[in-house]
Amino acid sequence: MTVxxxxxxxxxxxxxxxxxxxxxVNNNGFIADQIAPTVRVQKQSDKYYIFGREGWVLEPxxxxxxxxxxxxxVPGLAVSLDSYFCQEHALQIGVADEERENADSPxxxxxxxxxxxxxxxxxxxxxxxxxLCLTAAxxxxxxxxxxxxxxxxxxxxxxxxxxxxxxGIRKIHAGMFTEPNAAVIxxxxxxxxxxHTAFVDRVKYTSAASLTSDIVARLLGVRNxxxxxxxxxxxxxxxxxxxxxxxxxxxxxxxxxxxPGRKMPAFMYEFVWPLxxxxxxxDRFRDENRISYIIRIRRRYDHKFISLDGSSKxxxxxxxxxxxx
Numbered sequence: 001m002t003v004x005x006x007x008x009x010x011x012x013x014x015x016x017x018x019x020x021x022x023x024x025v026n027n028n029g030f031i032a033d034q035i036a037p038t039v040r041v042q043k044q045s046d047k048y049y050i051f052g053r054e055g056w057v058l059e060p061x062x063x064x065x066x067x068x069x070x071x072x073x074v075p076g077l078a079v080s081l082d083s084y085f086c087q088e089h090a091l092q093i094g095v096a097d098e099e100r101e102n103a104d105s106p107x108x109x110x111x112x113x114x115x116x117x118x119x120x121x122x123x124x125x126x127x128x129x130x131x132l133c134l135t136a137a138x139x140x141x142x143x144x145x146x147x148x149x150x151x152x153x154x155x156x157x158x159x160x161x162x163x164x165x166x167x168g169i170r171k172i173h174a175g176m177f178t179e180p181n182a183a184v185i186x187x188x189x190x191x192x193x194x195x196h197t198a199f200v201d202r203v204k205y206t207s208a209a210s211l212t213s214d215i216v217a218r219l220l221g222v223r224n225x226x227x228x229x230x231x232x233x234x235x236x237x238x239x240x241x242x243x244x245x246x247x248x249x250x251x252x253x254x255x256x257x258x259x260p261g262r263k264m265p266a267f268m269y270e271f272v273w274p275l276x277x278x279x280x281x282x283d284r285f286r287d288e289n290r291i292s293y294i295i296r297i298r299r300r301y302d303h304k305f306i307s308l309d310g311s312s313k314x315x316x317x318x319x320x321x322x323x324x325x
Contacts, residue, residue: 014275014278015284018110018282018284019278019280019281021114021118022297023279025115025118029228030230031126032122032125032270033270034182034224034256035129035256035267036129036270037257037270038269038270038272040272040273040279041084041273044085044300045085047081047082047084048081048083049081050308084304085302086271086273086300086302087301088298088300089121089124089125089299089301090121090296090298090299091120091296092117092297093113093116094287094290094293094294094295095109095113095294097293110295113295117297118297121299125301126230126246127246129303130247132268133254133268133317133319134247134319134321138314139315140314140315141309143172143315143319144319144321145167145320146320147322147323148322152324152325153196153324155325156196160198161193161199162198162220164320165251166221167318168180168320169253171318172315172317175315176315176316178255178265179222179255180222180253180254180317182222182223182225182253183217183222183225183226183252183253183254184226184247184251184253185216185323186227186228186229186245186247186248186249187227187229188248189250190227192324193216193324203215203219213226213227228245230245230246232246249322249323250321252318253318254268254316254318255267255317265307266306267306267317268304268305268314269303269306271302271303272299272300272301273300275300279299280297280299281298282296283297
């Protein structure tokens, strides 16, 4: 009989050691954490405030006060609400007693199983963030563009990548008076862009042998350039592999604060409802029916665009679709 209490009681507990292993797997090329800083919340579902931009408005002459009169009273900030729901995402794997007893060094069934399901869970999370960031309809009017033909950066003669990127930077600044501090240029794009004359001509007299993310960041005027090269297999188990880069051939810029905070512009946040104080936790429990221990990883989250226009579209980011052919 299976000994398992779905309410979290009985022999189900968060395994701290396996949780530490799971957290370490975060450093595997995924970039969701860099795009969407984590905000810990107290409830699975709740609302959060969206503050207006009344602080940028000053009626001409309204700050002048005549003798024996009161000062002009400024209306308060317009505050609206949006909501989040931290959906639980979970995967598990069984480690049979026979597997553990027969494992030879350096195999470690518990560790290996934890790393496997963590990688799969984080892959799903990465694809969620990718889907949000690379959908032009999620951006405000004028905050995205699609390149085609000779305008694509794989055309070294006619394309103007620095102009395209600078256009995006200026658009973000015009909407929130803050420049983006990061740009995502996927490997599929960067491997072509690094030979573009627009960049090569600007670094050929330096000591650099090739373009790096730091050099590109300085040329573009952003603090950080992320070059994700992670891929995935979109085929189902047992089918022929269908490999692709997660971040494809689109480029986008965005603003992410060093730490989340109220009244602070941001492209996207990840709202996380912790499990036993952990953003991501690993449960380990016994299943006597299978003569196995079950290792389960769980994370409860929701990703939301934060800085929005009047149509609830993102304005702290700028998307360039089909940057290369």
